[in-house]
Amino acid sequence: xxxxxxxxxxxxxxxxxxxxxxxxxxxxxxxxxxxxxxxxxxxxxxxxxxxxxxxxxxxxxxxxxxxxxxxxxxxxxxxxxxxxxxxxxxxxxxxxxxxxxxxxxxxxxxxxxxxxxxxxxxxxxxxxxxxxxxxxxxxxxxxxxxxxxxxxxxxxxxxxxxxxxxxxxxxxxxxxxxxxxxxxxxxxxxxxxxxxxxxxxxxxxxxxxxxxxxxxxxxxxxxxxxxxxxxxxxxxxxxxxxxxxxxxxxxxxxxxxxxxxxxxxxxxxxxxxxxxxxxxxxxxxxxxxxxxxxxxxxxxxxxxxxxxxxxxxxxxxxxxxxxxxxxxxxxxxxxxxxxxxxxxxxxxxxxxxxxxxxxxxxxxxxxxxxxxxxxxxxxxxxxxxxxxxxxxxxxxxxxxxxxxxxxxxxxxxxxxxxxxxxxxxxxxxxxxxxxxxxxxxxxxxxxxxxxxxxxxxxxxxxxxxxxxxxxxxxxxxxxxxxxxxxxxxxxxxxxxxxxxxxxxxxxxxxxxxxxxxxxxxxxxxxxxxxxxxxxxxxxxxxxxxxxxxxxxxxxxxxxxxxxxxxxxxxxxxxxxxxxxxxxxxxxxxxxxxxxxxxxxx
Amino acid sequence: xxxxxxxxxxxxxxxxxxxxxxxxxxxxxxxxxxxxxxxxxxxxxxxxxxxxxxxxxxxxxxxxxxxxxxxxxxxxxxxxxxxxxxxxxxxxxxxxxxxxxxxxxxxxxxxxxxxxxxxxxxxxxxxxxxxxxxxxxxxxxxxxxxxxxxxxxxxxxxxxxxxxxxxxxxxxxxxxxxxxxxxxxxxxxxxxxxxxxxxxxxxxxxxxxxxxxxxxxxxxxxxxxxxxxxxxxxxxxxxxxxxxxxxxxxxxxxxxxxxxxxxxxxxxxxxxxxxxxxxxxxxxxxxxxxxxxxxxxxxxxxxxxxxxxxxxxxxxxxxxxxxxxxxxxxxxxxxxxxxxxxxxxxxxxxxxxxxxxxxxxxxxxxxxxxxxxxxxxxxxxxxxxxxx
Numbered sequence: 003x004x005x006x007x008x009x010x011x012x013x014x015x016x017x018x019x020x021x022x023x024x025x026x027x028x029x030x031x032x033x034x035x036x037x038x039x040x041x042x043x044x045x046x047x048x049x050x051x052x053x054x055x056x057x058x059x060x061x062x063x064x065x066x067x068x069x070x071x072x073x074x075x076x077x078x079x080x081x082x083x084x085x086x087x088x089x090x091x092x093x094x095x096x097x098x099x100x101x102x103x104x105x106x107x108x109x110x111x112x113x114x115x116x117x118x119x120x121x122x123x124x125x126x127x128x129x130x131x132x133x134x135x136x137x138x139x140x141x142x143x144x145x146x147x148x149x150x151x152x153x154x155x156x157x158x159x160x161x162x163x164x165x166x167x168x169x170x171x172x173x174x175x176x177x178x179x180x181x182x183x184x185x186x187x188x189x190x191x192x193x194x195x196x197x198x199x200x201x202x203x204x205x206x207x208x209x210x211x212x213x214x215x216x217x218x219x220x221x222x223x224x225x226x227x228x229x230x231x232x233x234x235x236x237x238x239x240x241x242x243x244x245x246x247x248x249x250x251x252x253x254x255x256x257x258x259x260x261x262x263x264x265x266x267x268x269x270x271x272x273x274x275x276x277x278x279x280x281x282x283x284x285x286x287x288x289x290x291x292x293x294x295x296x297x298x299x300x301x302x303x304x305x306x307x308x309x310x311x312x313x314x315x316x317x318x319x320x321x322x323x324x325x326x327x328x329x330x331x332x333x334x335x336x337x338x339x340x341x342x343x344x345x346x347x348x349x350x351x352x353x354x355x356x357x358x359x360x361x362x363x364x365x366x367x368x369x370x371x372x373x374x375x376x377x378x379x380x381x382x383x384x385x386x387x388x389x390x391x392x393x394x395x396x397x398x399x400x401x402x403x404x405x406x407x408x409x410x411x412x413x414x415x416x417x418x419x420x421x422x423x424x425x426x427x428x429x430x431x432x433x434x435x436x437x438x439x440x441x442x443x444x445x446x447x448x449x450x451x452x453x454x455x456x457x458x459x460x461x462x463x464x465x466x467x468x469x470x471x472x473x474x475x476x477x478x479x480x481x482x483x484x485x486x487x488x489x490x491x492x493x494x495x496x497x498x499x500x501x502x503x504x505x506x507x508x509x510x511x512x513x514x515x516x517x518x519x520x521x522x523x524x525x526x527x528x529x530x531x532x533x534x535x536x537x538x539x540x541x542x543x544x545x546x547x548x549x550x551x552x553x554x555x556x557x558x559x560x561x562x563x564x565x566x567x568x569x570x571x572x573x574x575x576x577x578x579x580x581x582x583x584x585x586x587x588x589x590x591x592x593x594x595x596x597x598x599x600x601x602x603x
Numbered sequence: 604x605x606x607x608x609x610x611x612x613x614x615x616x617x618x619x620x621x622x623x624x625x626x627x628x629x630x631x632x633x634x635x636x637x638x639x640x641x642x643x644x645x646x647x648x649x650x651x652x653x654x655x656x657x658x659x660x661x662x663x664x665x666x667x668x669x670x671x672x673x674x675x676x677x678x679x680x681x682x683x684x685x686x687x688x689x690x691x692x693x694x695x696x697x698x699x700x701x702x703x704x705x706x707x708x709x710x711x712x713x714x715x716x717x718x719x720x721x722x723x724x725x726x727x728x729x730x731x732x733x734x735x736x737x738x739x740x741x742x743x744x745x746x747x748x749x750x751x752x753x754x755x756x757x758x759x760x761x762x763x764x765x766x767x768x769x770x771x772x773x774x775x776x777x778x779x780x781x782x783x784x785x786x787x788x789x790x791x792x793x794x795x796x797x798x799x800x801x802x803x804x805x806x807x808x809x810x811x812x813x814x815x816x817x818x819x820x821x822x823x824x825x826x827x828x829x830x831x832x833x834x835x836x837x838x839x840x841x842x843x844x845x846x847x848x849x850x851x852x853x854x855x856x857x858x859x860x861x862x863x864x865x866x867x868x869x870x871x872x873x874x875x876x877x878x879x880x881x882x883x884x885x886x887x888x889x890x891x892x893x894x895x896x897x898x899x900x901x902x903x904x905x906x907x908x909x910x911x912x913x914x915x916x917x918x919x920x921x922x923x924x925x926x927x928x929x930x931x932x933x934x935x936x937x938x939x940x941x942x943x944x945x946x947x948x949x950x951x952x953x954x955x956x957x958x959x960x961x962x963x964x965x966x967x968x969x970x971x972x973x974x975x976x977x978x979x980x981x982x983x984x985x986x987x988x989x990x991x
């Protein structure tokens with residue numbers, strides 16, 4: 003009845019954005035008749051619109067395929083997809099933990115990138131066998147031999163006989179399938195032992211509730227099994243188990259070595275935590291699978307409805323997104339400038355952008371987003387430790403003993419000609435140089451330690467522009483370090499605007515204050531009166547700009563035939579004003595709160 | 604008492620900034636005169652009791668039609684409605700479209716005010732905005748008009764033109780004032796969508812002075828006009844004492860007027876209700892309706908009291924004198940300041956009200972510079988607020 007575990011292969015594909023992961027997955031599904039070519043929506047694994055537009059995969063999912071090998075046997079392949087961005091590092095590590103092997107796809111015209119490298123290390127750390135594959139060999143600029151050597155030098159795995167393929171044309175993809183059978187070990191595990199299933203992703207379905215995507219390490223799960231989360235102790239009755247082939251297909255049971263989903267009428271994905279181990283309630287496993295972590299928000303920002311009347315709509319939208327995204331956190335907050343809204347926590351900047359974009363696009367909300375902040379540790383003179391994710395809540399300088407800020411270890415891979423400008427960028431952003439390795443004669447791997455708050459605004463954009471798009475970047479949180487930080491405030495027409503406050507390093511405060519004040523001057527439209535724009539640290543003004551007053555706001559002509567048109571024009575102008583936030587006496591465009599803080603480093 | 608406006612939609616050539624209803628003169632011009640005559644006859648039946656205190660022929664360029672056509676239309680108006688003996692009867696003209704003979708004819712027919720479109724005195728600026736005449740041709744028209752007997756003449760000037768400097772504009776004012784016309788209109792250029800100039804500017808082929816430079820021109824121009832004896836009585840209009848345009852004052856006082864001709868707008872009292880309607884805005888559609896014996900109306904809306912109040916504010920605040928609070932009260936039964944208290948108070952904070960005469964709601968010069976912003980505040984008041 004159960005599939006012979008020796009014929010199962012569980013694997014992921016590791017690739018840099020645009021190196022061809024999704025295309026290769028599509029070809030594999032076609033070759034194994036998992037999906038007919040004509041039914042295939044382009045790049046099936048990327049199901050959300052935003053993912054597709056950005057060419058990246060955000061939520062992992064998995065597909066079961068059956069492969070008829072030349073040895074005459076039929077193998078079950080479970081391809082587990084991994085998110086391709088640094089914000090989702092933990093999710094990647096759990097997806098990889100569900101596999102025995104990984105296919106490393108490298109673009110023959112590009113070579114290895116920083117993120118790829120980080121994920122390969124994760125795979126190696128998880129004990130996976132890595133099968134390198136050289137993609138895009140059909141392109142004239144392909145250099146498969148150079149890239150193979152790079153894989154050997156940088157990663158230290160043999161790549162001499164790596165399949166050279168074109169996922170686009172399908173060339174040699176069959177060889178990849180055959181090599182997976184040979185390279186990736188079969189899963190081990192005892193189907194009769196107490197259940198141990200690793201949740202590597204989850205998804206909310208309106209009818210089935212929260213679904214857990216799992217890899218079964220030991221035991222068997224079927225409808226009716228009472229399961230228990232080993233992280234939370236919560237128990238549920240399984241209503242359905244199934245696989246993705248490539249859409250949901252219920253099966254009788256999932257057993258050791260297999261990959262699939264479990265439905266158990268769970269109300270929200272917040273109760274199905276990635277990395278958690280599911281076991282049987284009646285016969286629990288002695289210990290959970292290793293590696294579970296509570297996902298912590300790294301970046302916070304305030305999200306407000308552009309029109310205060312839509313607060314409830316925003317809350318409802320966040321509630322809905324939260325159903326499917328356990329890593330999103332939010333709580334009510336009030337801003338003097340913006341009214342009622344939410345302090346939202348994200349895994350990283352990309353995660354933040356995706357959520358705000360989904361709120362605007364899927365829920366049709368106009369939002370005001372404040373500048374992102376990281377989480378600071380503040381130690382007060384009276385011995386308390388405060389955790390601050392909103393600059394407004396920072397106590398007076400006089401009460402603070404010292405502060406700490408989050409620090410990341412950053413890896414930057416770049417053609418060597420851009421090393422100078424990138425090092426300058428890192429220095430400008432308070433980076434500490436760790437080391438530099440030559441991967442090849444003209445490519446280097448730079449390591450820096452950087453404060454997280456320096457890379458959350460526009461570091462990535464600057465890196466890309468300084469390297470003409472060639473440098474790639476990866477980072478991981480490495481802890482907290484003491485730092486001389488101050489709160490930089492902005493005053494519009496003499497009134498402080500809390501939504502613009504930001505915490506910055508003391509040495510950067512003057513430059514930042516000047517740059518932001520200048521930018522505010524440009525984005526705030528001229529109004530009836532002159533508006534002083536000031537940057538301040540405490541009560542000290544460090545920069546001042548002026549938005550000049552509108553001189554003439556009057557239509558030169560208005561005669562008998564102009565009345566209807568004139569009234570319409572006034573209505574239109576009033577609508578335009580509605581898209582502005584009134585901060586004290588000053589109207590500020592909704593997008594200014596975020597955009598002004600993007601100052602190129 | 605009403606004002607009558609007659610729209611003549613023909614020009615020698617359309618200027619680059621113009622978005623009025625006008626076309627180069629063509630074969631429809633012959634039928635146009637009889638269509639307007641028919642419209643007058645139909646209007647007489649519709650408004651048998653109307654009495655006329657001003658008539659204004661505008662365009663386009665009315666003088667693109669032969670003077671006899673204009674005289675025939677004026678005669679028909681007189682035949683249809685009682686026209687006050689001292690009525691102001693204006694006609695717009697552009698240089699190069701009419702000479703002494705024609706002007707003489709208009710004068711004898713009863714036209715007593717002439718408005719000449721000049722815009723600038725520098726020929727390079729005139730060319731750049733697509734005017735068909737040069738300054739010297741204007742001068743010829745002006746002296747011909749004087750000789751023909753026109754004593755009440757307006758000259759149109761513009762500022763904020765492409766390539767124009769403050770010195771150019773002030774020069775134009777001095778030059779024109781030296782001719783001693785009774786009235787000068789001084790408009791800021793309005794860049795209207797759909798005009799060739801708009802396309803040129805938005806596509807970078809032409810540049811306008813920046814808004815601050817235009818504002819400087821305007822302020823310097825106003826001061827100079829005042830100094831030369833032309834007092835400002837409306838946002839863009841200046842006159843020697845007693846020569847304010849009575850026809851245009853009808854609009855700014857929100858009084859009724861009847862518009863004749865293609866694309867003309869009217870605001871009349873019908874069956875006790877104030878209505879606004881517009882005529883067909885294409886010449887063929889206009890001609891067709893009248894040739895079938897129908898009034899050429901395109902749209903007609905009822906203006907409720909609440910909208911009338913706002914319109915009275917919108918138009919009345921354009922006048923330097925402001926809104927006569929008693930007249931407003933007599934018409935609507937409420938005080939304008941009390942009715943729009945919030946807007947009034949808000950703008951009082953900017954010192955936009957001139958309170959020297961409590962009988963008037965009047966803007967200061969700074970308030971007039973921000974009239975549209977003031978009006979947006981008045982517009983916040985909704986009909987429903989009256990029921991609270």
